[in-house]
Amino acid sequence: MKISGQIIDVVGRKMFPGTVTVENGKITDIVEEPNNSTNIIMPGMVDAHIHIESSMLVPSEFARMAVVHGSVGAVCDPHEIANVLGINGIRFMIDNGKSVPFKFYFGAPSCVPATTFETSGAVIDHNDIETLMAMDDIHFLGEMMNYPSVIFNDEEVHLKLEAARRHDKPIDGHAPGVTGDDAKKYVGAGISTDHECFTLEEALEKVKLGMKILIREGSAAKNFDALVPLFKTCPDKVMFCSDDRHPDDLIKCHINDSVRRAISLGYDKFDVIRAATVAPVEHYKMKIGLLQKNDPADFIVIDNFKNFNVLQTYINGELVAENGESKLAHIATTPINNFNAEPVTAADFYVEENGKKVNVIEIIPGQLVTNKVVVDRHDPDVLKIAVINRYQKSKPAVGYVKNFGLKRGALASSIAHDSHNIVVVGCSDEEMAAAVNQIVTCKGGITAYSKEICVTMPMPVAGLMNNGDGYMVAEAYKDVDKFAKNLGTTLNAPFMTMGFMALLVIPSLKLSDKGLFDGDKFQFENLMAE
């Protein structure tokens, strides 16, 4: 096969008219020669950090949709499924990813569970990390979120880091706002990337310490605008990532959009394309071609830099997407799960009325941090929230939440970071029970429940992913979201917000299956205010 056009040599930093010859999945020749095509041929793009689970799709289906946008590979931290299913979950992701030509590079999640104040489905200790690091299919140690333990010399954490270093595999970072000596110590442990910077200053300090910075533009966090000026000062330290990408967003675009935007802002196109190709491929030692002779034929054809329409995507010489349509077929996937919750009743959500005011989680729209406020539970915008252990039959842990905005019905989900127990917010105990029982019946999912109609997207794969058609999953997610908003919540992404209400490591007040948790004091808190 021969393809002509304007060829991008991102290694040699030049663009020239020419013809690429592909044989047996490899690029066997690249000849500079005049041709009439204005199409641009460039290496396929890589997402340098993503939790595939956030797409609510299994890897094979994620790939089917991502190739349409010119993506050929991704660096994936299976942190979510690992919290549910441990090493078996990681193996599931790896095996499923192998069913498609897309180049998945999985790592070992470093922080499972996130805390000891909640019930997770699995624990990944340093012995497990040793096992994982020894596997050829594990390419890095996943984001080390537990930066206090790195800084304060927690032995278990350091044994995990040591295992990665011993196997010469990169260690990803996650240290928002960590600077100065703490940052030095963190980097000194061999942690070489960060995707959590939200200011340019923080990013520049980390670059100085030797880190590479991932410009994140995902469904949850968007740091592109803040960090894109890095291309001015340290373009060789930059990669692109999405971190979290919901299915409805994955339909629209992927890394291609960050590349297009950065080029349109006037940054050097070779620098920008490098960040989406060479940088992650070299850092994670990915066997992904860079449009060089003898490379695997992983490349894309686009119309021009302004529109950046992906006309064709090739992986190992195979045409996997063309003009917005995936050439990859949907593959049937048998679910893997760890879900043992049993049906609940309205009475399970009862809280004795004793006249006292309660400690309430106040949502700050658009943010993961919450306020801790003391109010009357009968305040009209205070709703009940509950988290229910999904790993064994248990009673709900009940709290109160403000600013959720639901006027009737209940929302429930089995995506509740990081242990992924069941989280529910509702206007009555009856509706909360009914919503939770939807999740129990489907063994995972998201549901918008009202007395009149109940709309559920089942997630039988670990209670985190749907094993259906990705395009239909995207529609389903939009539908459930629409019905949720019909119930009155004005939150932009109510299921995402709800899913973070159980993430204890982010202050100030959260709820785990074991009870209300003060993230500032890092200890449990009473429901009743003193």
Added chain:
Amino acid sequence: MKISGQIIDVVGRKMFPGTVTVENGKITDIVEEPNNSTNIIMPGMVDAHIHIESSMLVPSEFARMAVVHGSVGAVCDPHEIANVLGINGIRFMIDNGKSVPFKFYFGAPSCVPATTFETSGAVIDHNDIETLMAMDDIHFLGEMMNYPSVIFNDEEVHLKLEAARRHDKPIDGHAPGVTGDDAKKYVGAGISTDHECFTLEEALEKVKLGMKILIREGSAAKNFDALVPLFKTCPDKVMFCSDDRHPDDLIKCHINDSVRRAISLGYDKFDVIRAATVAPVEHYKMKIGLLQKNDPADFIVIDNFKNFNVLQTYINGELVAENGESKLAHIATTPINNFNAEPVTAADFYVEENGKKVNVIEIIPGQLVTNKVVVDRHDPDVLKIAVINRYQKSKPAVGYVKNFGLKRGALASSIAHDSHNIVVVGCSDEEMAAAVNQIVTCKGGITAYSKEICVTMPMPVAGLMNNGDGYMVAEAYKDVDKFAKNLGTTLNAPFMTMGFMALLVIPSLKLSDKGLFDGDKFQFENLMAE
């Protein structure tokens, strides 16, 4: 209160300008006097035969929506809930109906269960009918569908008829296509109405025998066009009814639409209005006013006969609807139910493959009758159908159905005439099980299930009705229907069609919770064809 306009005296067959005086819920004076209003004041309308359950709403909520269309009362056969809950179900309907001013007139269902070849939730025998007939709140014996037993002198059936006659309460008929001597014998038993005529000839013969004919225009059966010429020959023998009215249709109109259409066709307006007012009020001895001095103030105000917009509806002098808005508040209703089915698994739907062809239910779109055909189960348009006893834990009875058209997913419902077990049609055993489990979780409802999204309208009231807001129920029904059609079925009303697949009394092949049933031979049939 005084209201002026053009007053319809349907008893005196005249229209005149005048003023109606209402005091303490009664009409205390009607004075003929000139006034400037072109509005027409006429008696409120009555649905002469309806199963309220078909609206999927409890009576109080049905009333809330019907008054908007100028309805003030209805003759109701609680046949559906009686099959589920017996006399307790009937009492529930009566009590619930009393919570609103709308004038419900309930009867005693005569044929519960419909056959002995299925499991119903209750049996209403002649002793129960005796009990019911003695109740002041029971005004008639419901449609006697078992016309063969009337004609062939079945003792139990005749004891029921005798009880109604003894209490001097009307007996409703249901005898489609019964003519000649059979019809004479049927009428001779004291059965005085029929709402099942689908030809004018049949109606005229029954009128000659002394019956009154109800012109039915409902969600399921539409006989208006065929029967409206009765106003030419025997206008005093005619009433209007809907029989079944789905919530999405109830939003649009009620008896008002039949009245408007009949008048617009040129039939005498006094005859037409009489059929919607005087005729049922007199036949069923309803305490509903007819816009006469000293009558209860049950009347409506419309703009003109052409548009027939209902501007106001009054019941006992209370303004219950105005300009399309109901003045009745939604009333909370505690569900009553009889639902003991337990979750099923895909394996429960397994049918051993033995190479034989199978007896298949062939749907005839738009009709309740089916064909019995022998085909290969792997025919691309042959799907599995199952009926599952909802009254105790049981294995599904599995059959095959043709022409349902579903391409993926499954539909399930707990509305399955007349015993209202769970009926499901699906493209795979897994999807059928998941759909049924939705119904089990909600203890009744309708669901459109696909791998990616599941949309359910719960029906916790007897598994037949939703106790929420009627307008939202109408939207919910439309939503579930829309999602069902997204799964590929081209049937106009897939849930209604599915619900009639368990109605054994209508040939040729149907399915009960006990197995495949040949309605021509009136006996069970093997799944495997000989």
